[in-house]
Amino acid sequence: MWPGEAVAAAAAFCGGAVVATALAAFIIELGIIPRFAGITHTANHILLYETCLMLGSFLGNLVSVYEFSLPFGKIFLGIMALCFGIFLGSWIIALGEVVNVFAIMSRRLGLKKGTALIILSIALGKILGSLLQFFLWK
Structure with missing residues (x-):
């Protein structure tokens, strides 16, 4: 060197x-x-x-x-991608909770109910986007 x-x-x-x-x-x-x-x-x-x-x-x-690279195969890659996705999703939701994004959004939009559905929709959208990227875009 x-x-x-x-x-x-x-x-x-x-x-x-x-x-x-x-x-x-x-x-x-x-x-x-x-x-x-x-x-x-x-x-x-x-x-x-x-x-x-x-x-x-x-x-x-x-x-x-x-x-x-580690020679563990595609199954290991899928498991690791799932773990990374769980970590990243948890981090994003926790960050949103810490800075009170959901409380502010609910108050500004006048929501009395349904905040849990919005959070669930964000999580499902993240999962769907990740799966589309993982399986369709190579």
């Missing part, structure tokens, strides 16, 4: 670490991790959740930089 490549690799590594840390700090600052811990009654594991979040962000950056 040439000295210029080593410097570029170190810069990319440090940049990925900064982005991973910023993402984790953003999620933690918004109170999403404590909210999940409160809902699941596992508040004594918050440090473990935050560590897993940091580790996942960091490893995700490494995977995106080095682009290696």
Whole structure:
């Protein structure tokens, strides 16, 4: 490896670490991790959740930089896609809940009932869009 490549690799590594840390700090600052811990009654594991979040962000950056693949097949890919989708959907809904998007939207639209149906529609739309992208667009 040439000295210029080593410097570029170190810069990319440090940049990925900064982005991973910023993402984790953003999620933690918004109170999403404590909210999940409160809902699941596992508040004594918050440090473990935050560590897993940091580790996942960091490893995700490494995977995106080095682009290696794991030979587990399409079934594993589908399971991982489902897990990623659940995480992303949960994060989006929790973010919306933390910043009171649904309460503000309900008040502005004059909704007295049906907020749960709107949230369910958002989730079903996300699922349908993900399935269409996964199975139809290659």
